[in-house]
Each structure stands twice: as C-alpha cells, then as structure tokens.
Amino acid sequence: MLEAYVSAWNRHDFAAFDRLLTADAIHEDIAWPPQGFRGQGPAQIKDFMRAMIEGQPDLNWHLTTVVEAGPVVAAEWTWTSTYTGESPIGPVVRKRISARGASIAVIENGRIKRFSDYYDLASAFRELPAGSAAANK
Numbered sequence: 001m002l003e004a005y006v007s008a009w010n011r012h013d014f015a016a017f018d019r020l021l022t023a024d025a026i027h028e029d030i031a032w033p034p035q036g037f038r039g040q041g042p043a044q045i046k047d048f049m050r051a052m053i054e055g056q057p058d059l060n061w062h063l064t065t066v067v068e069a070g071p072v073v074a075a076e077w078t079w080t081s082t083y084t085g086e087s088p089i090g091p092v093v094r095k096r097i098s099a100r101g102a103s104i105a106v107i108e109n110g111r112i113k114r115f116s117d118y119y120d121l122a123s124a125f126r127e128l129p130a131g132s133a134a135a136n137k
Contacts, residue, residue: 002073002105005112006061012053017042022111031101031121033086056081056097071113073105079124088122099124 001020008016021027027045029037039045053059059081066075080098085091101119105112 001107001110001112002066002075002103003063005105005115006063006077009049009052009061010059012049014046014049017046017049020112021045022108022113025112026114026116028114028116030117031119033088033121055085056083058082071107073107075103075105077101077103079119083125087125089125092125095125097124 004016005020007013008020021042024041025045027037027039027048029048037048039048059079062078062080064076064078066073078098078100080096083095083097084093087095099119099121100123101117103115103117105116106114
C-alpha cells in the first residue's frame, strides 16, 4: 500500500488517492513550512500534492526500507527534486535538493488511514557534493 502511495506521488496520479486513502485519511508532513502540513481526506491531500508538484515537478520519492507490523508500516526514504519557491535558505529557483526521512502509515481495510512524514527540511537545501548522484540528476 505504501509503495503504491509513493508511486502515485512520483507519477502525479491524483486519481490514485481515491483508491489508496480512506475517506477521512490524514496526511501529515511535520517539517513542511511554515508550521507543517496536516490534511484530512483525499481532496486536501490532493491539494497538498498539487502544491508540492508545482514547486518540484520532477520529484522522485524512493522507499529504501519498509517494515510492516500489522496495520502499521514504517519506511525510510529519499526524496530528490529540482525546487523553486520559498525555502529555509530563502527563495530559490531550480535548486537541486535531496533529503532522507521516515514515514509511518496506518492501514485500515486496505487503505491508508494515516500517513506522517518526518525529516529535516533544512538538510534538503544544503549544497550537494559535486560528484553525487543526486547533484547530477
């Protein structure tokens, strides 16, 4: 389920959220400015996705480790994109960013009921090493 959710983000597939999320699903992005994001229901989560894609049209979210324990799924991930917009270092245009983070999801009846992201947003805007794979994408 979590892999399908991440894939929907990467494909910009808004319609998939209707199949993947419960009607009252919650998506929290703890680090997103100014005070984090908390959306409830597919419509609010789609609005968040639209805003993220607007500033990061080439986003690539990749799960690196997934651990399932009953209805709870935990994952480590990487996120890379070319970002335009406000950032912890001020406004940027087409800045290549990369971050690592973790997410916790609660699954109910085959759909995501709750999804929470945890990461250090400021670290995404640090300069990438010149030879790094993320810097060269």
